[in-house]
Structure formats: structure tokens, C-alpha cells
Amino acid sequence: MQRNEDGGIVISCDFCGVDWDEERAMVEGHKGSVLCLDCLNLALAQGEPAEDAFTCTMCLQEHQPGTRWWVHPSPGNLPGRNPEGAICWACVRLAAKTYHKDKDIDFRWDPSEHPKE
Numbered sequence: 001m002q003r004n005e006d007g008g009i010v011i012s013c014d015f016c017g018v019d020w021d022e023e024r025a026m027v028e029g030h031k032g033s034v035l036c037l038d039c040l041n042l043a044l045a046q047g048e049p050a051e052d053a054f055t056c057t058m059c060l061q062e063h064q065p066g067t068r069w070w071v072h073p074s075p076g077n078l079p080g081r082n083p084e085g086a087i088c089w090a091c092v093r094l095a096a097k098t099y100h101k102d103k104d105i106d107f108r109w110d111p112s113e114h115p116k117e
């Protein structure tokens with residue numbers, strides 16, 4: 001997400017709150033939402049069915065209980081974090097695909113290891 005700090009705009013990962021240093025790999029969703037590569041790796045490993053309905057921070061869609069999702073398990077208290085940050089599995093997969101395509105980033109993804117459902 002974006003915030004104003006000292007008259008400038010700072011971009012940060014919605015899920016862990018780490019600020020973007022213009023080097024770090026980041027994937028953008030709707031309304032300036034951002035998922036960093038560290039969070040993507042966690043999301044791929046930890047995604048699980050949500051107990052309640054939720055709105056995905058990246059695609060802004062509402063999802064029913066039982067939809068696989070991910071929220072950061074121990075997000076800390078950085079100002080750049082979105083307290084409502086939650087990502088649906090479809091967006092996790094989309095982000096993985098995006099990082100996978102970027103040859104400058106050391107991340108390769110096998111979709112069959114993380115199927116749609």
C-alpha cells in the first residue's frame with residue numbers, strides 16, 4: 001500500500017509492512033496493494049481455507065468461507081502494513097506466476113505443486 005511520509009509517497013507490502021526500496025521484488029494488486037516475494041513464499045506454504053468470508057486486498061473481491069486465503073501469521077507493527085491485509089488463493093497463484101516470469105528474480109514456480117483448489 002501507499003502512505004505519505006515526509007511529503008513523499010512510500011510504497012510497502014500490505015501483508016508484512018516492509019517498505020519498498022525500489023530493488024526488492026514486489027507484485028501490485030488493485031488500489032496500490034502490494035505483495036512482496038517473502039510474503040508470497042509464506043502464502044504458498046501456509047494458504048488454508050478461511051473460516052469466515054473475507055475481502056481480498058489484492059483483487060478486492062469478496063470470498064465465501066472455505067476459500068483458501070492467507071494472512072501474515074506474525075505481522076509485527078510496521079506503519080506500512082495494511083491491518084486488513086488478506087489475500088485469496090487465486091491472487092497468490094497469480095502473483096507466483098508473475099514472479100516466475102520475471103527473469104531477474106530468483107523464483108520459479110510449479111503450478112502443479114499449488115493447484116487451484
Ligand SMILES: [Zn+2]
Pocket residue numbers: 013014015016017018035036037038039040
Ligand atoms: Zn511482505
Ligand SMILES: [Zn+2]
Pocket residue numbers: 056057058059060061087088089090091
Ligand atoms: Zn484476490
